[in-house]
Amino acid sequence: MAIYRYERDPKAIYRESFARIEAEAGATLAALPPGLARVAVRLIHACGMTDLVADLAASPDLVEAGRAALNRGAPILCDAAMVASGIMRRHLPAGGEIVAAIELPGVAARAAEIGNTRSAAAMELLGDRIEGSVVAIGNAPTALFRLLEMIELDGMRPAAILAFPVGFVGAAESKDALIAADLGIPYLTLRGRRGGSALAAAAVNALILPEGEVS
């Protein structure tokens, strides 16, 4: 009946995907701490690009701190609806809230008020909810810049920052700023222009899934 030959078993697809990633990127992955290497595998899996490992930057405590936050039900604050939509909600260990900041009421008005993007205004509207949260940015460089300002000027302390703004204006710069700021807050980011909601969601999912589970 079917005219195409292709792998149809989800478990086999995952297994073969991870085997190919290991075969191609095993050497670079082995240079990472094991917990972070597993996160990197999920990121590679989400975008099909093994060379992203070279652009990853993370604080040494990222995986432990991120998992601990999610295990205590920390909210996951996403800049974009697509990031929120990609999170494997059913696997959340303690059912923490998932927020798409851009959808908060009042975002457009606040953006006009502060002369910044809606994404940056959305970070402001999150306010104290940022404290102890996992922040996942998959779209807007301005959201990451505004978050850094809130941390450095207002003393906000998220539990972890997963920073994957994407694009040509401010993406590389905002991620470099996160790394350079050396905030003492656990973070994971991808240097350069690459990023996006699928990577931000994959980073969250890598911290949500029990070690060794893939789907």
Add this chain to the structure above:
Amino acid sequence: MAIYRYERDPKAIYRESFARIEAEAGATLAALPPGLARVAVRLIHACGMTDLVADLAASPDLVEAGRAALNRGAPILCDAAMVASGIMRRHLPAGGEIVAAIELPGVAARAAEIGNTRSAAAMELLGDRIEGSVVAIGNAPTALFRLLEMIELDGMRPAAILAFPVGFVGAAESKDALIAADLGIPYLTLRGRRGGSALAAAAVNALILPEGEVS
């Protein structure tokens, strides 16, 4: 007050993004038909990678047919929730329905029944709704393979196919199969492993937005 210097004006961010894309990829973009080049710019904008132009493949009628379908309110059938979530709903010219196929009731049962993934089962459950629709695949190679089978075996005729499955098992193969099948159905795809929900959504958005509008 702010400690970082960064562009905060959304219009300026868009303008500068597109100027940088033009500066870097203008020569390769100029080799595409103008309508398709504008779609390609949005794809580059969504992922930060100018080199994707080399991997694009499209039928000559894609832009016109895709726009015409959306203008008459054709449903947009997405494989994944993230794709659906990334579509600029407010700009839909005729308010067509957006469906995340994976969320249809009965997907898991159908997958078990047919011995295929949930993503492939979701295509089956769409059934006749595929006729005249715009199908946007941003995740699962098996969804694209199953769609090709439904077209070739069951005579389904979507109005356009935007095919961006991603990853290591079947992604490149399914997109090559779409190109090789030469179905006479307008399509856009990205050869190789790269793809994803952000690109699939960006392709839809490029067809939704009036020519020249960016956000």
